[in-house]
Amino acid sequence: MTVTIYDVAREAGVSMATVSRVVNNNPNVKPQTRKKVFEAIERLGYRPNAVARGLASKKTTTVGVVIPDISNAIFAEVARGIEDIANMYHYNIILCNADKKKDKEIRVINTLLEKQVDGLLFMGGAVTEEHLQAFKTANVPIVLCATTDEQGVIPSVDIDHESAAFDAVQALIKAGHTRIAMICGTLQDPANGYARFQGYKRALEVAGLPYDESLVRIGNYRYESGVDAMKYFLELGERPTAVFSATDEMAIGAIHCIQDAGLKVPENISVISVDNSRMASMVRPQLTAVAQPMYDIGAVSMRLLTKLMKKEAVENARVILPHEIVNRQSVGSL
Amino acid sequence: MTVTIYDVAREAGVSMATVSRVVNNNPNVKPQTRKKVFEAIERLGYRPNAVARGLASKKTTTVGVVIPDISNAIFAEVARGIEDIANMYHYNIILCNADKKKDKEIRVINTLLEKQVDGLLFMGGAVTEEHLQAFKTANVPIVLCATTDEQGVIPSVDIDHESAAFDAVQALIKAGHTRIAMICGTLQDPANGYARFQGYKRALEVAGLPYDESLVRIGNYRYESGVDAMKYFLELGERPTAVFSATDEMAIGAIHCIQDAGLKVPENISVISVDNSRMASMVRPQLTAVAQPMYDIGAVSMRLLTKLMKKEAVENARVILPHEIVNRQSVGSL
DNA sequence: CTGTTAGCGCTTTCAC
DNA sequence: GTGAAAGCGCTAACAG
Numbered sequence: 001m002t003v004t005i006y007d008v009a010r011e012a013g014v015s016m017a018t019v020s021r022v023v024n025n026n027p028n029v030k031p032q033t034r035k036k037v038f039e040a041i042e043r044l045g046y047r048p049n050a051v052a053r054g055l056a057s058k059k060t061t062t063v064g065v066v067i068p069d070i071s072n073a074i075f076a077e078v079a080r081g082i083e084d085i086a087n088m089y090h091y092n093i094i095l096c097n098a099d100k101k102k103d104k105e106i107r108v109i110n111t112l113l114e115k116q117v118d119g120l121l122f123m124g125g126a127v128t129e130e131h132l133q134a135f136k137t138a139n140v141p142i143v144l145c146a147t148t149d150e151q152g153v154i155p156s157v158d159i160d161h162e163s164a165a166f167d168a169v170q171a172l173i174k175a176g177h178t179r180i181a182m183i184c185g186t187l188q189d190p191a192n193g194y195a196r197f198q199g200y201k202r203a204l205e206v207a208g209l210p211y212d213e214s215l216v217r218i219g220n221y222r223y224e225s226g227v228d229a230m231k232y233f234l235e236l237g238e239r240p241t242a243v244f245s246a247t248d249e250m251a252i253g254a255i256h257c258i259q260d261a262g263l264k265v266p267e268n269i270s271v272i273s274v275d276n277s278r279m280a281s282m283v284r285p286q287l288t289a290v291a292q293p294m295y296d297i298g299a300v301s302m303r304l305l306t307k308l309m310k311k312e313a314v315e316n317a318r319v320i321l322p323h324e325i326v327n328r329q330s331v332g333s334l
Numbered sequence: 335m336t337v338t339i340y341d342v343a344r345e346a347g348v349s350m351a352t353v354s355r356v357v358n359n360n361p362n363v364k365p366q367t368r369k370k371v372f373e374a375i376e377r378l379g380y381r382p383n384a385v386a387r388g389l390a391s392k393k394t395t396t397v398g399v400v401i402p403d404i405s406n407a408i409f410a411e412v413a414r415g416i417e418d419i420a421n422m423y424h425y426n427i428i429l430c431n432a433d434k435k436k437d438k439e440i441r442v443i444n445t446l447l448e449k450q451v452d453g454l455l456f457m458g459g460a461v462t463e464e465h466l467q468a469f470k471t472a473n474v475p476i477v478l479c480a481t482t483d484e485q486g487v488i489p490s491v492d493i494d495h496e497s498a499a500f501d502a503v504q505a506l507i508k509a510g511h512t513r514i515a516m517i518c519g520t521l522q523d524p525a526n527g528y529a530r531f532q533g534y535k536r537a538l539e540v541a542g543l544p545y546d547e548s549l550v551r552i553g554n555y556r557y558e559s560g561v562d563a564m565k566y567f568l569e570l571g572e573r574p575t576a577v578f579s580a581t582d583e584m585a586i587g588a589i590h591c592i593q594d595a596g597l598k599v600p601e602n603i604s605v606i607s608v609d610n611s612r613m614a615s616m617v618r619p620q621l622t623a624v625a626q627p628m629y630d631i632g633a634v635s636m637r638l639l640t641k642l643m644k645k646e647a648v649e650n651a652r653v654i655l656p657h658e659i660v661n662r663q664s665v666g667s668l
Numbered sequence: 669c670t671g672t673t674a675g676c677g678c679t680t681t682c683a684c
Numbered sequence: 685g686t687g688a689a690a691g692c693g694c695t696a697a698c699a700g
Contacts, residue, residue, distance in 0.1 A: 002473075004677055015687045020679060028685060045471065050449040051394060052677030054385045055692045062428065062449070071414040071629075073407055080405040083431050092449065094396065095429040097417050115384045115396070115426065137379065139336075223616050249616075256618055279613070282557050282583075284590055295405075338693055349671045354695060362669060386693030389676045 003044045012040035023048055054116060062092045063119040063305060064112030065145075068100045072221075073277050074247075074294055075123065078146055081298025082121060089306045091118070100125035100189070109134045119305045121145045126190050127154070141308035145301040146294070147191065148318070155308065155317035157301035159292050161191045161274070164323045165199025165244070168272045168290045171325055172242045173207045176334030177270060180204070181215040181240035183229040183250045192221070196246045196274060215240055219250045226253025234261055241269060241334060248275035252283050255330065266332030276326055285329035293321050337378045346374035357382055388450060396426045397453045397639060398446030402434045406555075407611050408581075408628055409457065412480055415632025416455060423640045425452070434459035434523070443468045453639045455479045460524050461488070475642035479635040480628070481525060482652070489642065489651035491635035493626050495525045495608070498657040499533025499578070502606045502624045505659055506576045507541045510668030511604060514538070515549040515574035517563040517584045526555070530580045530608060549574055553584045560587025568595055575603060575668060582609035586617050589664065600666030610660055619663035627655050 005023075009016045014033060021029050022037040029037075040046075054060040065082060067075050079095065086093050094117065096108040105124050109131075112120060120142040124131075127149035135142050135154060144156035172180050182200045185193035197216070204211050217232055219225030226245060230253065233240055245251035251273035255265050265271055265285055273280075276291035300319060307314050339357075343350045348367060355363050356371045363371075374380075388394040399416055401409050413429065420427050428451065430442040439458050443465075446454060454476040458465075461483035469476050469488060478490035506514050516534045519527035531550070538545050551566055553559030560579060564587065567574055579585035585607035589599050599605055599619055607614075610625035634653060641648050 002677090005679095006677080016678080017680080017687060018685085021686085024679085030685060033685080047444070047448055047471070049389075049677050050445075051385055051388045052692090053679070055383075055389050055694085056677075056679040058679095058692070060385060069414065070404065070417065071407075071410045073405075073410070076405045076407070076410040079429075080403065080431065083404065083429065087431075092428050092430065092445065094426050095413075095417065096426065097414065097421075110381070111384075111426065114382055137381070223612070252616055256616075259618060278557070279616070282586055282590075282613070283617070284593060336693090339695095340693080350694080351672080351696085352670060355670085358695085364669060367669080383693050386676090387695070389678085390693075390695040392676070392695095 003046045005046070005048070008037065008040045008044055008046045011044055012037045058116075060116050060118055061090055062094055062115070062117050063121060063302075063309075064096065064109075064115070064117040065093045065121045065123070066096045066098050066105060066108050066112070067123045068125070069097055070095065073279065074275060074292075075146075077277070077294035078123065078298035081295040081300075082145070082302045085299045085302035085306070091306070098124060102126075102128060102130065106130055106134050109138075113138050113140070119143075119309045121301055121305060123147055126188065127151070141305060143301050143305045143308065146297050150190070152318065155304060155314075157297050157304060157319045157321065158191065159297070159321050159323045161195035162199040162202070164274045164290045164292065165196035165246070166203045167199075167323070167325055168274055169200050169203035169244050170207075171288070171331065172244060172270060172272055173203060173209070175242070175270065175331055177242035178209055179215070179238065179240045179242070180209070181217070181233050181243040183217050183219050183226055183243060183245040183254060185221055185246045186218055192246050200244055219246070221247050221249060223249050223253040226250030227257045228253075230254040230257035234258070234263075239269075242331070243269065243271050245271065245273040248273050248277045248280050248287060248289060251287055251289070251330075252279060255283060255285070255287070265330050270331040272331050274323075280326075281328065288326065288328045288331040290323050290325050292323055296321055337380045339380070339382070341378055342371065342374045342380045345378055346371045392450075393452055394450050395424055396428055396449070396451050397455060397636075397643075398430065398443075398449070398451040399427045399455045399457070400430045400432050400439060400442050400446070401457045402459070403431055404429060407613065408609060408626075409480075411611070411628035412457065412632035415629040416479070416636045419633045419636035419640070425640070432458060436460075436462060436464065440464055440468050443472075447472050447474070453477075453643045455635055455639060457481055460522065461485075475639060477635050477639045477642065480631050484524070486652065489638060489648075491631055491638060491653045491655065492525065493631070493655050493657045495529035496533040496536070498608045498624045498626065499530035499580070500537045501533075501657070501659055502608055503534050503537035503578050504541070505622075505665065506578060506604060506606055507537060507543070509576075509604065509665055511576035512543055513549070513572065513574045513576070514543070515551070515567050515577040517551050517553050517560055517577060517579040517588060519555055519580045520552055526580055534578055553580070555581050555583060557583050557587040560584030561591045562587075564588040564591035568592070568597075573603075576665070577603065577605050579605065579607040582607050582611045582614050582621060582623060585621055585623070585664075586613060589617060589619070589621070599664050604665040606665050608657075614660075615662065622660065622662045622665045624657050624659050626657055630655055
């Protein structure tokens, strides 16, 4: 039924070992023999069994990727960066959505490890002790992607979320705004939530602006929660003249909420965010945002993982990618 | 170093077979023995090797997914549907981007098959003879997802693209429009391109409206190409009063182009599309669109694949999911 | 209910 | 430059 390496060997009149050599491009084969083998392979329609190879060689050339939600544009972009580089180095990826739920994350990490992936890319919520525990039992390299562990012990690739938020808010302050609201992610989320909130507070502090709790709303990263938060701000006695959103999607919700209320962006209220997803230029006014290089985060983390898997020396295993503000039309001066 | 089933057997004082039974939940094990084995597993930190299991059982509980581009919101949504159901049936997915390029598609199909996936979900461009050839050599089930083969021989899950386009254009016609433009995908693309174009033409025809070549532009599915196409239409001597876009993203480009020209949607020009991605409600005016149930297409195709993999009987191996028009604010009556 | 015994299809020393 | 043989870690009959 299925043709094996042994069949090819017999057909070509050589041993299994030789067939294995030509399939794996081992140079120690006489060109003539190589040719015979290739012909036999062709004739029989032989397809190497990667599972058997994996068992024998203890390498599967596949890496596991745990991601919060592939249907989220931001993560999908990271995933594309990962897969492109994986592909370049002849790895495949097993993709698992874990929705930033700790239990699900631990579970998929374990099944990925059972499947003998050669490495693991982890993109999730907080990295807890349990995560660290699970990582420890893996005897393959792991890199955190668009995530970092407070402990600072696992290789990772990310931007500096605190500083990105700081820059965004500072841009608002430079434009003359003093009453700046924030639409935040949950503070349980170390990157998009907590760190960006800290950046917001620090920018205020550095500028000598007071921190006003009523100017902060927690959203769930979705468009609607941006709308809701903005609705709240608009009803405030003294409403903000600018809002900083932790993500593009909530920012767009805020913009539409402002417009639906008969106000204009940026004339009446300025909006800025961190992300710079493709949607940022797909709104009117186009969204000014601090760009987070998602594709690159994916690509760089995969590249780092390949080095780790090959046991190459890496100079810096905790890389912070630069972010930059891209000025479009949603921020105006006061 | 690595603890194997044999180690567990020795530790628990039973045979490998027994350990295998408890790991695989085989009921034929005395509770007491089961307990002993679990304890040994716990003590040793045993983790079953899925590769070895795959070799022995000829099942990997992983399926291959070839997708055009995971960073495209539409496909990402399908992917989420696939993964959710896969997960539910304890399968993992290996994800490969192939950008609708034939060569890349054939290549990844083959590596997926080498990796001994238990089934294949194919989402791509046209299904050519070469594809069929590659599918034939696979001895695992394959289902086309958001794609169909003209030949009609491969199980598939999709919507009726022609009819979806027809419905969209008909909605415009019912609203009194007679000069209707179309922003189309490439005609080489059977679904988003060719079929939707056919639906457009048929709706015109059924309504007794003339087909005017100058009212059709080919886009590349991206926002910018929607802008460009619309720009062209606006410069026409007699410009259209409505435009049908093959995808949301191009439709949003068109809307913004119209607005940037100082015109209003839908007062001056109506816009409708097929897709209904999450972005449809994230524009002003909100986009009226024929909804394509992407998540469901993914979920249903994965469900179908599980049945095929289990060799269960399936009544209908070519499922067409229903589409429906969701009326929002971008279409007005004439 | 439990153990023995063959493989699954390949890689990898080690000889020659 | 090539072959023989021993596993890789597990499942799956088959016995008992």
